[in-house]
Amino acid sequence: MFSLRYLKVWVGGAILLLLCVCGVAAPLLAPRDPPAQTLEDRLRPPRWNENGSPAYFLGTDNLGRDMLSRIIYGSRISLVVGAATVMFAGLVGCTLGAIAGYFGRGADEVVSKISEIFLAFPFLLIAIAIMAFLGQGVGNLIMALMLSRWVQYCRVVRGEVLSLKQRDFITAAKALGGRDWYVLLRHVLPNTFASVTVIATFGMAIVIITEASLSFLGLGVPVHIPTWGSMLSEGRSYINRAPWLTIFPGLAIFITVFGINLLGDGLRDIFDPKLRRQR
DSSP: OOOHHHHHHHHHHHHHHHHHHHHHTHHHHOSSOTTOOOGGGTTOOOOSEETTEEOOTTOBOTTOOBHHHHHHHHHHHHHHHHHHHHHHHHHHHHHHHHHHHHHOHHHHHHHHHHHHHHHTSOHHHHHHHHHHHHOSOHHHHHHHHHHHHHHHHHHHHHHHHHHHTTSHHHHHHHHTTOOHHHHIIIIIGGGGHHHHHHHHHHHHHHHHHHHHHHHHTTOSSOTTSOOHHHHHHHHGGGTTTOTHHHHHHHHHHHHHHHHHHHHHHHHHHHHOHHHHHHO
């Protein structure tokens, strides 16, 4: 039966798929070379055609660069940074959370204290401090965002593992001779997949916003690489004269984050046991 929760997943998944297609096929989709400057065409307004010849569909920036091409190539940075950060932060957070929750005692105390230190500071402030120290670069950006996001995975997985290890099927697995690491990897961690998936989906949206914020501040990737955040930063000086310089990158960020949040909300509804029982 059709349900609103599945509509969220389909729409959010379609937007995320579109982002992936734009990132992978950027050389084929972009009408022009993103860094190519045409000073005589600087600050051209959005127009489909001009004097019978193809023009700039989303206009040009202050250096005459095609906005559409730069937005398409900017999706690459959002996709790579978002996916890599979620993967590495999830790997670190889930590993530490599983160890702390399952083995407890000293391991739990050490991991909990470390996570509390990271939670004492806003994650954006941590990312800014790390980027200011390491400098610009995609790798440094991913590392900074990963170090500011792993705690969420750690705390959720720790709580899930603390509950799961008391279940009868875990006790039965131990009684049958299963070693701790085998039981943890084979029986405990797979049951945290639903929660981790939802966190990762929402986390990717937050990472994309954070990457745009750091690029806006000049602390993201190098300036020659087009990103939505750097385009917003460059366009703010021309917001009255050429508002499209900030409107279109802002719309790209909004639509992407909206789609990912929609997907995460739909997955949360699907995985929620209370909602499953109401079907």
